[in-house]
Amino acid sequence: MPADLSPIDKAKFLAAKRATDFVENGMKLGLGTGSTAAWMVRCLAERIREEGLRVVGVPTSSRTAQLAAQLGIPLTTLDEAKWLDMTIDGADEFDGNLNLIKGGGAALLQEKIVATASDQMIVIADAAKDVSQLGAFPLPIEVIPFGWQTTKALVEETLVSLDVLNRDVTLRMNGAAPLVTDESNYILDLHLKRIGNPRQLALVLNQIPGVVENGLFIDICDIVVIGHGDGRVTVRDINSGETEDERVEFVPTSNIFADLD
Numbered sequence: 001m002p003a004d005l006s007p008i009d010k011a012k013f014l015a016a017k018r019a020t021d022f023v024e025n026g027m028k029l030g031l032g033t034g035s036t037a038a039w040m041v042r043c044l045a046e047r048i049r050e051e052g053l054r055v056v057g058v059p060t061s062s063r064t065a066q067l068a069a070q071l072g073i074p075l076t077t078l079d080e081a082k083w084l085d086m087t088i089d090g091a092d093e094f095d096g097n098l099n100l101i102k103g104g105g106a107a108l109l110q111e112k113i114v115a116t117a118s119d120q121m122i123v124i125a126d127a128a129k130d131v132s133q134l135g136a137f138p139l140p141i142e143v144i145p146f147g148w149q150t151t152k153a154l155v156e157e158t159l160v161s162l163d164v165l166n167r168d169v170t171l172r173m174n175g176a177a178p179l180v181t182d183e184s185n186y187i188l189d190l191h192l193k194r195i196g197n198p199r200q201l202a203l204v205l206n207q208i209p210g211v212v213e214n215g216l217f218i219d220i221c222d223i224v225v226i227g228h229g230d231g232r233v234t235v236r237d238i239n240s241g242e243t244e245d246e247r248v249e250f251v252p253t254s255n256i257f258a259d260l261d
């Protein structure tokens, strides 16, 4: 077990642990991707081991599938499950309306399909992801490799037509080669600094041939659980309008870290 968690990992862990309290017996769950979602997978696996919780998970990436399988979480496919009770996932940014930027880990396509096919989406994040306006984090869009440079040019033209000031678009790399997603696509990162109208941008980007999906999640997230380094957790519910501060006991057992040893 790691001797100590950094404040940021502790915040991610606390958010993940609190979010798994929402999980009930018999649920079909979307399992998100990324470092925060990986804590949720570990916390969920612990509830399965310790409490005999019965759930089935639909992973949103090959990485999450591998971790969940390794930790003994029963898995299925979205086509088998058809509809899910809840998805718990991380985010790169969330705003006051709980609109999100996702895709920093290149998993936005499966993540959006799975979250949209869920009764409820819970986002887990450290407080640094809480922003008043989306866009400081580069917006990822997933594009088909065929003709990607033409698609990139069309994206740039679209940004000009929307009067977007900062519109640098870069192909995400994995070393010397383009990064390839689980769906065998590429990722373009849009360095916009701020997004004035996320709803409009999300719609317009998806009209461009070659764009498969964008990382803006609009009206999809219901609850955000924010972890703080000091042991506090804030739960914000967009439907009830309520925000509650809680304390979550920080008692990571050695089992939680089993896959990190």
Ligand SMILES: O=C[C@H](O)[C@H](O)[C@H](O)COP(=O)(O)O
Residues within 6 Å of the ligand: 032, 033, 034, 035, 036, 037, 089, 090, 091, 092, 101, 102, 103, 104, 105, 106, 107, 108, 111
């Ligand atoms: O593609 C990856 C996902 O959208 C992640 O959920 C997002 O990038 C947040 O990741 P992390 O929890 O590692 O900050």
